[in-house]
Amino acid sequence: MIADIKKNAETKMQKSIESLKISLSKVRTGRAHVGLLDHVMVDYWGSPTPxxxxxxxxxxxxxxxxxxxxxxxxxxxxxxxxxxxxxxxxPMSMGDVIRVPMPMLTEERRKELIKVVKGESEDARVAIRNLRRDANDQLKKLLKDKDVSEDDERRGQDDIQKLTDRYIVEVDKAFAEKEKELMTV
Structure with a gap:
């Protein structure tokens, strides 16, 4: 039971990290990358299509x-x-090919984008902490129902905390990478 709770929490925390990375990839830096246009939808014969x-x-x-x-x-x-x-x-159309030049980012715009990235990172941290709280609540319920001993519940909470710490470090690492990427001229 405790193993299931930990596995479930870890899976959800991993999804939070993936979601953060997707969000950060949409924040434009001065360099071009094809993933930038992934969420642009085109009207293809009446239906929005990626x-x-x-x-x-x-x-x-x-x-x-x-x-x-x-x-x-x-x-x-x-x-x-x-x-x-x-x-x-x-974008500029040149026959069949559309060229999309990346404009240079101003210092002011870079700082605004860092604030956006910081907000996304904080949202991911909050999501991970909420997952920790939910997992701990499940452990407390198991203890209350006398399905596990106090020692097992305490060990489970310690393991959940270690998971949380590990994923918070991943969030911080992703934020630091994106911040460095944004500030590189």
Whole structure:
């Protein structure tokens, strides 16, 4: 029973870390990467479709993303979707290929993005602590129902705390990496 609680808590904490990494990958730095456009939706014959399902997304160079629509009529729609996204990008159509240059980040914008990243990291920490609380509550319920001894419950709580500490360190590491990436000119 205690092992199931620990395993469940660890699985959920791992999902929190993955969610954080996905959120951080959407925060734009000065460099181009194809994952930046993953959440951009294109109107494909009336239904919103992810951009990577209607076009090839590649890196042309360190500061430019290239998008090549699979169908000629989609070029304008893909370009419009990128322009209308919340990424602040200005795509330029050149025949079949849409070039998406990454604008340089100002110092002020970098600091704003760090605040966003810090907020995302804190949300992940809170989620992990909530998972710890839920797991500890389950352990206390087992103790109350006399399904486990006090020693087993205490050991279980110690293990849950070690898990929590480990995942909080991962959150801090992800935040530090993203902060360094944002501040690199």
């Amino acid at each position: 951009i990577n399902q209607v076009a090839n997304v590649t890196l042309l160079d360190a500061r430019t993303i290239g998008v090549q629509a699979w169908e000629k009529p989609m070029v304008a729609k893909v370009e419009k979707a990128i322009r209308d996204s919340d990424l602040g990008l200005n």
